[in-house]
Amino acid sequence: MTRDVRAIVIDIEGTVSSIAFVRDVLFPYARDRLPGFVAARGHTPEVRRQLDAARALAGEPELDDAALVARLQRWIDEDRKATPLKALQGLIWADGYENGDLVATLYPDAVTALRTWHADGFALYVYSSGSVLAQKLLFGHTSEGDLQPLFNGFFDTTTGPKLEAPSYEAIVDAIGVPGHGVLFLSDSIGELDAARAAGLRTIALDRGEAVLRSGHTHASTDSFAHIDARTGEVAAV
Numbered sequence: 001m002t003r004d005v006r007a008i009v010i011d012i013e014g015t016v017s018s019i020a021f022v023r024d025v026l027f028p029y030a031r032d033r034l035p036g037f038v039a040a041r042g043h044t045p046e047v048r049r050q051l052d053a054a055r056a057l058a059g060e061p062e063l064d065d066a067a068l069v070a071r072l073q074r075w076i077d078e079d080r081k082a083t084p085l086k087a088l089q090g091l092i093w094a095d096g097y098e099n100g101d102l103v104a105t106l107y108p109d110a111v112t113a114l115r116t117w118h119a120d121g122f123a124l125y126v127y128s129s130g131s132v133l134a135q136k137l138l139f140g141h142t143s144e145g146d147l148q149p150l151f152n153g154f155f156d157t158t159t160g161p162k163l164e165a166p167s168y169e170a171i172v173d174a175i176g177v178p179g180h181g182v183l184f185l186s187d188s189i190g191e192l193d194a195a196r197a198a199g200l201r202t203i204a205l206d207r208g209e210a211v212l213r214s215g216h217t218h219a220s221t222d223s224f225a226h227i228d229a230r231t232g233e234v235a236a237v
């Protein structure tokens, strides 16, 4: 039985894109436009469904739209990974990518490695707290062009929270590759712990933007260039 890696699952924020791009560009873009977006599109079934889901999550089904918008903006400030908020952010970012306000910037080493790994036959997947729509938009509108064709699939928190092992078990099931054949890359030690508990291989990306939780036992690197995709290990540099 081969023990080689066959599929690679990547996180976005802090892994292929900077934390600053998400925190300082994407989040404020959605936060600023949320009131106008809800006023203009809050009556549509898709947006109404997400607003109602946010009310349910808040435990306040009677919140009016203005109070709900304020609550959602607070959740953005708190970096809450709430699924309805993430769905609404994705819908707002769609306008921004389409009208040219937004262009995703990715770490160059990540773009190079993803292209190489795809050409080498690895199956590539994304697992992010951002909605699947937001993920497709981001990879579809990068400064390096449309990178969506590199990926075999996208997973978000509708599969499960990123800090819980069953989410990774569900992803492995969906991919159809045993856990030891799947490599997960993330800047979050909590996510890597959950993935490892589900049997995946793990590498921590330490981009220097944030301090990774100390005392972890995951292999770690500051660049995709140092990752041996076949073995799932960090190459000696």
Ligand SMILES: CSCCC(=O)C(=O)COP(=O)(O)O
Pocket: 011, 012, 013, 014, 022, 026, 081, 086, 089, 127, 128, 129, 130, 131, 134, 135, 138, 162
């Ligand atoms: C799809 S880009 C926006 C990512 C996002 O909304 C977020 O909260 C970052 O989460 P990640 O799981 O990619 O660290």
Ligand SMILES: [Mg+2]
Pocket: 011, 012, 013, 014, 015, 186, 187, 188
């Ligand atoms: Mg991350």
